[in-house]
Structure formats: C-alpha cells, structure tokens
Amino acid sequence: MTSDTPHLAEAFRLFDAANSADPTLEPGDDGQPVPKELLYAQRMSACLARVAPAAPEAVRLAARCQHLERWQIPRADFPMTRPGYHQWRNTLKQFHAERAGQLLTQAGYPPVGIERVQQLVQKLNLKSDPDVQLLEDVICLVFLEHYFLPFAAQHPEEKVIEIVQKTWPKMTERGHTLALQLPFSPEALALVTKALER
Incomplete structure (x- = not known):
C-alpha cells in the first residue's frame, strides 16, 4: 500500500x-x-x-x-x-x-x-520485520506514557519492575531513547530506573 x-x-x-x-x-x-x-x-x-x-x-x-x-x-x-x-x-x-x-x-x-x-x-516476524518492530516500539511507548503509572498503582512493586524488564527487550535502541524522554512522573521514573538497574 x-x-x-x-x-x-x-x-x-x-x-x-x-x-x-x-x-x-x-x-x-x-x-x-x-x-x-x-x-x-x-x-x-x-x-x-x-x-x-x-x-x-x-x-x-x-x-x-x-x-x-x-x-x-x-x-x-x-x-x-x-x-x-x-x-x-x-x-x-x-x-x-x-x-x-x-x-x-x-x-x-x-x-x-x-x-x-x-x-x-x-506481530508476526517481530525481530526481522522493521514495520512490526516499529509498531511494537509504539505499543510500548503508549503503555509507558499513558498506562504504566495506573498499572503500577494496582500491583506490587516487584510485579511492576518485572513488567518493565519484559517490556524493555521488545524495543529497539531508538525506542529505549524515546522511552527515557517521556514525561514520567517522579514515581514512574523511579520504578523504571529501578527496573533497568537490575
């Protein structure tokens, strides 16, 4: 198309x-x-x-x-x-x-x-199809920007950290850079930082 x-x-x-x-x-x-x-x-x-x-x-x-x-x-x-x-x-x-x-x-x-x-x-051929990977980056960015903090409020910290650690490998390096530029609240940023430091 x-x-x-x-x-x-x-x-x-x-x-x-x-x-x-x-x-x-x-x-x-x-x-x-x-x-x-x-x-x-x-x-x-x-x-x-x-x-x-x-x-x-x-x-x-x-x-x-x-x-x-x-x-x-x-x-x-x-x-x-x-x-x-x-x-x-x-x-x-x-x-x-x-x-x-x-x-x-x-x-x-x-x-x-x-x-x-x-x-x-x-999401077929995720790692080999750049269009699928772009879509996955966007999915992860939307989750982190709009849904991460409400999710974190409803689950134990360890569960939240686990989700971040599972989300991160799905993204490209550019996705990682964009994610770290999101307007996180101090609480959300602390959780993301803790997950990535482990």
Missing part, C-alpha cells in the same frame, strides 16, 4: 466507529470520558505520528486497530493462569486481525494490503 491512499480516512472512520461502542469509559487527555479502546487507538496514532511521521500506511492502519473491539473477548473468559493469559492474548490477536480485515474490506482495501495489516496486528 502507498501512503495516504483514498481508503485511509474511511478505514480510520470505521475503526473508530467500532471502538466507540466500548462500554468502558476512561478520562481522555482533556478529562472528558472516552470509550477506552477509542482512546487507546487515538493514542497509538498520535504516538506513531510523533516518532515516525513517514510510517507506511499499513503501520498507520495497524496502530489504529491494534485493540479493535478488545472488550469483546474478556480476560475473565480464560483461566487466570500464565497459560490462560497467553491463550487470551493469542485469541485477541486473531480476533483483531479478522475484524480489521472485515473493516478494511469495507473501506475498499485490496486483499494484499489487508493481509499486510493483519500480519502487523498479529
């Missing part, structure tokens, strides 16, 4: 309309309630535009639909174990890819373009 095809705006509109049905609301950057996955999608697009303004269109699409209708498959539907967690995550990847494919078809994308977005959404 070439950048900015006529179908891009329609795909974003369809993704956002789908995510607007999320029953869970969260405060947006202006404090007003926003459907959770719509807010996440907007944050993903904003981060990608900031760190890679010339990103391929397929990456822009994959960023916008990364958590497409995520609430449809609750974590509670799977065993509350590590294998259950991985089963849930793998099921979500397939679901997001399928739903993205349906909406991209509706937006007018050709099969080859849809398949590329689905590969990205499922």
Whole structure:
C-alpha cells in the first residue's frame, strides 16, 4: 500500500466507529470520558505520528486497530493462569486481525494490503520485520506514557519492575531513547530506573 491512499480516512472512520461502542469509559487527555479502546487507538496514532511521521500506511492502519473491539473477548473468559493469559492474548490477536480485515474490506482495501495489516496486528516476524518492530516500539511507548503509572498503582512493586524488564527487550535502541524522554512522573521514573538497574 502507498501512503495516504483514498481508503485511509474511511478505514480510520470505521475503526473508530467500532471502538466507540466500548462500554468502558476512561478520562481522555482533556478529562472528558472516552470509550477506552477509542482512546487507546487515538493514542497509538498520535504516538506513531510523533516518532515516525513517514510510517507506511499499513503501520498507520495497524496502530489504529491494534485493540479493535478488545472488550469483546474478556480476560475473565480464560483461566487466570500464565497459560490462560497467553491463550487470551493469542485469541485477541486473531480476533483483531479478522475484524480489521472485515473493516478494511469495507473501506475498499485490496486483499494484499489487508493481509499486510493483519500480519502487523498479529506481530508476526517481530525481530526481522522493521514495520512490526516499529509498531511494537509504539505499543510500548503508549503503555509507558499513558498506562504504566495506573498499572503500577494496582500491583506490587516487584510485579511492576518485572513488567518493565519484559517490556524493555521488545524495543529497539531508538525506542529505549524515546522511552527515557517521556514525561514520567517522579514515581514512574523511579520504578523504571529501578527496573533497568537490575
């Protein structure tokens, strides 16, 4: 796919309309309630535009639909174990890819373009595909900027440190540099620093 095809705006509109049905609301950057996955999608697009303004269109699409209708498959539907967690995550990847494919078809994308977005959404060939790696950097940056501190408030410090230590190797060196430039609160910065020092 070439950048900015006529179908891009329609795909974003369809993704956002789908995510607007999320029953869970969260405060947006202006404090007003926003459907959770719509807010996440907007944050993903904003981060990608900031760190890679010339990103391929397929990456822009994959960023916008990364958590497409995520609430449809609750974590509670799977065993509350590590294998259950991985089963849930793998099921979500397939679901997001399928739903993205349906909406991209509706937006007018050709099969080859849809398949590329689905590969990205499922994060296939992470370490060997630079587009997948870029998407992973953005996912990690959005988590660290917007969701890390709320996560830390709900879990023991050791668990939080473990998450940072698992997140860090997924990122590129440029991702690491960008992460350390995020506007962390003193509390969040202390946790990240402690995790990286170990």
